[in-house]
Amino acid sequence: MHGAMPAAHEAPPPRSPKEATVEAWDARADRWDEWTPMVESWFAPATANMERALGLRAGDQVLELAAGTGGFTRALAAAVGPSGHVIATDSGPRMVARMAENLQELRQVTARVMDGERADQSPGSLDAIACRQGFMFFAAPETALARLAPTLRPGGRLVFSVFSPPDRNGVLSRPSRILSRWADPDHPPPPPDAAPGPFSLSDPVRLGNLLRSVGFESVAVEAVDCPLRPPSLTKLMEFYREILGATVQRLSASDQAAAWAEVETAVAPFLAPGSPGAPCEILVAAGRRPDDRGSASRARPGRERSRPA
Numbered sequence: 001m002h003g004a005m006p007a008a009h010e011a012p013p014p015r016s017p018k019e020a021t022v023e024a025w026d027a028r029a030d031r032w033d034e035w036t037p038m039v040e041s042w043f044a045p046a047t048a049n050m051e052r053a054l055g056l057r058a059g060d061q062v063l064e065l066a067a068g069t070g071g072f073t074r075a076l077a078a079a080v081g082p083s084g085h086v087i088a089t090d091s092g093p094r095m096v097a098r099m100a101e102n103l104q105e106l107r108q109v110t111a112r113v114m115d116g117e118r119a120d121q122s123p124g125s126l127d128a129i130a131c132r133q134g135f136m137f138f139a140a141p142e143t144a145l146a147r148l149a150p151t152l153r154p155g156g157r158l159v160f161s162v163f164s165p166p167d168r169n170g171v172l173s174r175p176s177r178i179l180s181r182w183a184d185p186d187h188p189p190p191p192p193d194a195a196p197g198p199f200s201l202s203d204p205v206r207l208g209n210l211l212r213s214v215g216f217e218s219v220a221v222e223a224v225d226c227p228l229r230p231p232s233l234t235k236l237m238e239f240y241r242e243i244l245g246a247t248v249q250r251l252s253a254s255d256q257a258a259a260w261a262e263v264e265t266a267v268a269p270f271l272a273p274g275s276p277g278a279p280c281e282i283l284v285a286a287g288r289r290p291d292d293r294g295s296a297s298r299a300r301p302g303r304e305r306s307r308p309a
């Protein structure tokens with residue numbers, strides 16, 4: 001496109017890192033949706049763990065944050081049944097449009113654009129809040145949790161999942177390390193918790209403390225093994241190019257080709273015969289809003305279940 005550069009006073013304000021994250025996710029909504037079958041089988045063990053921790057019942061009112069195109073929403077909708085309600089939200093309008101299309105037959109689901117850090121539900125209106133693989137993209141998770149906690153009824157549960165540290169997640173850290181080195185050979189990548197991103201909430205102790213610090217009780221953080229078994233090396237590389245490609249997009253075409261060739265060599269063993277897959281561990285964090293009367297189980301008799309410490 002030809003044309004003059006905009007005058008300084010017309011320049012758009014710089015995007016915050018958070019805006020950039022939200023926009024980047026939304027831009028890939030259609031592609032993310034197409035990866036649903038692979039992502040669902042990848043996350044399946046964590047999903048099952050989250051479902052157990054949520055302990056949903058027919059008729060429950062649930063808020064889902066960062067729901068993407070609705071991969072996890074289906075399970076939530078099945079658990080609450082037609083008499084329940086799942087408010088499935090995501091910051092991206094395109095994500096939400098795809099979700100609404102995907103789940104149109106589920107009358108108990110309302111798809112809504114909402115920043116997970118700006119939840120606006122009424123106090124005490126929810127039985128549960130769920131978020132699968134989204135919380136680590138929030139700019140201020142503690143503030144978000146403090147805002148969410150009062151929207152739960154006493155005894156209501158919050159359950160979310162995030163990635164464990166990079167050394168337990170070769171699935172992402174192995175290609176990311178290579179691409180970061182190509183992008184900036186002189187500087188090592190910043191520590192995982194320096195900014196919102198896949199590993200920013202990967203410390204299980206910090207995660208538990210975060211939940212306790214905003215008043216949750218019966219806090220549990222469980223590590224769940226979720227190896228990714230992609231259908232082929234070609235598909236895995238396609239997936240990496242889509243989710244990690246931005247790291248090397250400023251490099252010359254030949255450097256990009258060399259970087260991707262190095263990634264391919266490094267991740268090929270994930271698909272070797274007998275390999276358990278690409279290593280991935282997910283943390284499922286759960287907490288319960290205290291019952292003002294002293295015991296969460298009194299709020300909804302029969303809901304109490306044993307939980308890992």
Ligand SMILES: C[S@@+](CC[C@H](N)C(=O)[O-])C[C@H]1O[C@@H](n2cnc3c(N)ncnc32)[C@H](O)[C@@H]1O
Nearest residue numbers: 025066067068071090091092115116132134137
């Ligand atoms: C890895 S995807 C997970 C999607 C879905 N939960 C799943 O498990 O398939 C991360 C999602 O977080 C969303 N997201 C990122 N920042 C967000 C924010 N501040 N508020 C709400 N959603 C956000 C993205 O739009 C994206 O859909």
